Amino acid sequence: MEDAPTHDTVKHSMQPEDTPELRKLYAGFKEQHIVPLWTQLGDLMPMHPASNAVPHVWKWADLMPLARASGDLVPVGRGGERRALGLANPGLGGNAYISPTLWAAIQYLGPKETAPEHRHSQNAFRFVVEGEGVWTVVNGDPVRMSRGDLLLTPGWNFHGHHNVSDHPMTWIDGLDIPFSRQNDVGFFEFGSETVTDYATPNFSQGERLWCHPGLRPLSGLRDTVSSPIGAYRWEFTDRALTEQLLLEDEGQPATVEQGHAAIRYVNPTTGGDVMPTIRCQFHRLRAGAASKTRRDVGSSVFQVFEGTGAVVINDMEHRLDVGDMFVVPSWVSWSLQAESQFDLFHFSDAPIMERLHFARTVVMDE
Amino acid sequence: MEDAPTHDTVKHSMQPEDTPELRKLYAGFKEQHIVPLWTQLGDLMPMHPASNAVPHVWKWADLMPLARASGDLVPVGRGGERRALGLANPGLGGNAYISPTLWAAIQYLGPKETAPEHRHSQNAFRFVVEGEGVWTVVNGDPVRMSRGDLLLTPGWNFHGHHNVSDHPMTWIDGLDIPFSRQNDVGFFEFGSETVTDYATPNFSQGERLWCHPGLRPLSGLRDTVSSPIGAYRWEFTDRALTEQLLLEDEGQPATVEQGHAAIRYVNPTTGGDVMPTIRCQFHRLRAGAASKTRRDVGSSVFQVFEGTGAVVINDMEHRLDVGDMFVVPSWVSWSLQAESQFDLFHFSDAPIMERLHFARTVVMDE
């Protein structure tokens, strides 16, 4: 795609002279539910994406006490459904939207608690930065949740969670709630008040059927809209990233850029994104490495999984520790810098942008 | 797809007790840019799409005087770019959005006027309910605009218009401006202050290359994101609809439903929609015919092109005359009823819904 316009000296500005006739015309517009383009063009059609959303960093050290206090004060059950703390982008007017398309939340489930089953059109995933002891039950298939795992609940699959341990557990949820709400696409249905299967197997049925590299069950030849894999285990992610860096050491073209290993979680029936609206990826930078500065159409959210480093957003550097989360709105520049080996989980609305042909990326030269 | 939930007796409602501790927690949320899910769930994730947008009908008889007055009072030129009156859905807070995804406007160009060239990521089309005399120049290719024609300017193509006649001309514009604005995907670039080619050929280059049914130029074997056809002429649309009704008379399965002929405008390189975000269709009902009542995820806009009849939206009947426009928000029921032979142009955001797998339709049995 083309680069963004780099100068916009000509402005959207021309306006008609203010006269009694014009005021009468504008009154007529109002009465007839008409708004003229010429009064709004610059805001409606900016020279490049100019999001109301702003970059923001949430510190894990600030979030966790609030999550724990919620665990003490707020019940979880039918009605409220989930004890989830939505990260609200400061630029989006108090809505619990981390970006115009994405929702990100901290979910907290106390010892022995159950979050009841429901399903919705919205696509959802969970990523576990720490802890274990919870099983999420997706369409009747119990899926263990452990540190470093990505768990999927694609649109219209029933799901509930239960904590079998005697300690609370916290994870992040990612959904396309803002997109669904803005574009009026969502359906919601309540399911069982409990989870439909309290078994705690080590591996879900979906994993046992689908997590064999390059092998497809003959009982699963029909392509699916979303991935049939319920859990992407940390063990595999870690090994994939480790191998990329080792291959790089051996002179093979395995990494995205020098010192930067990365994988995309995919739907094995198509090789494409795990869900139609959300891309999930994982990045690992070697100690001392930095990613190139880039801008993308569409918004991204990251969570630090391991190590320390920084992100530079719009030329401002933010230091990051384990658990910290940040959002990069559309067309805002960003780059990652690793102090130690630096692992980050990353999700975005890129599938929307690509499927509708709005995707553009600029990588800055150094 | 599944039907919508037909009863939602269980409500999103459970709330924690109001205590000093809870208030302190909520204050902490605010400070940390956190919004809890449990206070918002019902609004964020309704049982079925519950659009802020409302159904509305704009009468051509009301719009035209305002367009003419704008022609007298408002110049057209660099800055304002277009003399376009945006139809503002009464439910969308005063924005010039006819639905959460779509923009619809009346554009008015006076005798000998030129609307300067620009380009933008937003996909656009024009449909001509009456008149002639204007050429739109798309990437240097002059395209005649005449009654009944659909004219395309897909994203990032330069385009300007000029009126060679001594009378004004009016048409409707459709774009994905609201979608682009909400999701931060739009780029904009100014082009020539005039149009780059003032020729007035009867047929554009794109038509001459591509408008031969079932024939593809060997110079155009690469599929394109949007249709390479700049103008879909009324003559062809009319003939296609006429033939469908004749075939129906002969007992052939050519119509959508009894007495209801319809075509979709498509990209000849793929057979799919003309642009990635906007579907364009045309409906013809025989006098006395009615379409079945249906609900769709996604929003639609119609303009009456010929004949009289009515639309029933959410059980309310609206009588319609030539030029009248109306919007059907997501998941609102609608059906068309023809008094005379009844021709309507129709556009929607269906490609978005289908590509992201949110599309659902329910057709009611009678």
Add this chain to the structure above:
Amino acid sequence: MEDAPTHDTVKHSMQPEDTPELRKLYAGFKEQHIVPLWTQLGDLMPMHPASNAVPHVWKWADLMPLARASGDLVPVGRGGERRALGLANPGLGGNAYISPTLWAAIQYLGPKETAPEHRHSQNAFRFVVEGEGVWTVVNGDPVRMSRGDLLLTPGWNFHGHHNVSDHPMTWIDGLDIPFSRQNDVGFFEFGSETVTDYATPNFSQGERLWCHPGLRPLSGLRDTVSSPIGAYRWEFTDRALTEQLLLEDEGQPATVEQGHAAIRYVNPTTGGDVMPTIRCQFHRLRAGAASKTRRDVGSSVFQVFEGTGAVVINDMEHRLDVGDMFVVPSWVSWSLQAESQFDLFHFSDAPIMERLHFARTVVMDE
């Protein structure tokens, strides 16, 4: 794709020494239905495609008397099914195969004759170099056959022909019979002894529904494996080619190469080839123009429709008149040279090569 190997000085040649033990081994091979690779490699896996098929030209002036004599001597009816003279490539051992994949034949139908209905997996088309008066009935839809028309009967559609005139008619048939026979994919079923509809409409139902450029009936939204258009009329083909040359005159990029207009007949539901195994195209060269010399993987058959010129195959020039047909086997070089304006119909097995990723083309520099 890569170029072909241009030198093959190293030969497939190494053979073991002839000893009693080797002879015993070879006897064992024979007994066990084993053939060793090392005795056959050069023939099985040549350095580049080395077809048994040879280039050949059939002169219309030679073919027509045979067709007429067949009309006098050979009945048409159930059993033989068609009075078709298959063009047998001289290199393919007496089989009626014009190439390893394709069948081409002259079909001749006398006044008032009927060729009975049948269907088969093999994909078929007809192209009419002269005459009129026959209707082909495809799945009950009568399709007029006139000069310059391409008529389709994709696999497993019932079809029969009848001549309503008092003069005989001749046309060419193209099918994938050799491919189907070699690869054991064909089914065959007899249908009506007559045609199921003796009506003689000017336009078939398929045309009336589908031949409106860029317009798709809403009753036909499901993509089809083969084109739903039964007849591609000469009027449209001629106009498309005429426009390409006019656009070239105006400086637009409309032709394949200087003086060479060409169209591909396509399936309007996909923009792709009309049938899964056969590509159909039409070429027009200006008087004096020549196409660049090229080699393609896969075989092509041409028929001169209008004008005079020549084809150079493997550096040998063959002069061509109206109706003459020729075959270009895989990886044999060819170019067209126009004396007058020169129109040629062209079909090939290119969809097979492309879908299986064997396609390669080299265009020689001048």
Add this chain to the structure above:
Amino acid sequence: MEDAPTHDTVKHSMQPEDTPELRKLYAGFKEQHIVPLWTQLGDLMPMHPASNAVPHVWKWADLMPLARASGDLVPVGRGGERRALGLANPGLGGNAYISPTLWAAIQYLGPKETAPEHRHSQNAFRFVVEGEGVWTVVNGDPVRMSRGDLLLTPGWNFHGHHNVSDHPMTWIDGLDIPFSRQNDVGFFEFGSETVTDYATPNFSQGERLWCHPGLRPLSGLRDTVSSPIGAYRWEFTDRALTEQLLLEDEGQPATVEQGHAAIRYVNPTTGGDVMPTIRCQFHRLRAGAASKTRRDVGSSVFQVFEGTGAVVINDMEHRLDVGDMFVVPSWVSWSLQAESQFDLFHFSDAPIMERLHFARTVVMDE
């Protein structure tokens, strides 16, 4: 798809009367390289696929002594390229074709031997029924070959093999040589006289980059025509089959049919077949289980990997032991019967049939 015609009482049979005029006509045909359809129809277009190929079983016990004797008598090196014994279908006239599309061979490499590098358009794989000690080097990436592994060398990748051990090794090769030869699509190029990398890593670069279930390297986002995985390890295949049977025991829908687990080897960039012309699968039947009898368009080859059982082809039962191979031609019925737990490797030309829309399958009811 439709069922095959089940009765074909009407025969292709009608022939003209033998007269001097007819003989003269036929002489004219011969002179002009014409073959009439009516003399050949039944053979060219049978009522259903009627392959010249016949079902046949090759016993491993017969093959191995021949392979060993070849090792003693026939060198391996540039020219002959490979010590490969092609299984020649008894119905295909002495060609080393196991079916009209497929090649299957036993390849034998002695201690410390090297088979030199070359590349060709033909797609190839190897499957290892026993042994170890050989590395195949594919485009410079050394790939270990061990028991139960499937190794790929898709078209136009350089490859050679070398045996590092002091014992010989035997495996089977599968290619699309007959298809390529018949359709004239093949190119061949010699490479290094030795292998380009004599390293013996446990895992190839391709595996290290791609064999992490559901994870795609960001350096490999471009889809590839064939799988980027060089080796599909037995460990994964075995585990996938084991899990399917365990899930079946637990009441989950994981197997193809009762007691019959099966996987397809796939290209992780698309979820589709490993190569454009060849499908590879693996079947496991529980002791005592049987697969349903079926017919498919296209040909299949099987090798028993473990266990004993039988195949019933065209109602004739053939008992099978480890290493035995058999071919099922197009539209011939087959079913598997397990005595012990029964493991079979299976390859076929199904991608050709599916991509060209000739695929049909009938599963017989019991």
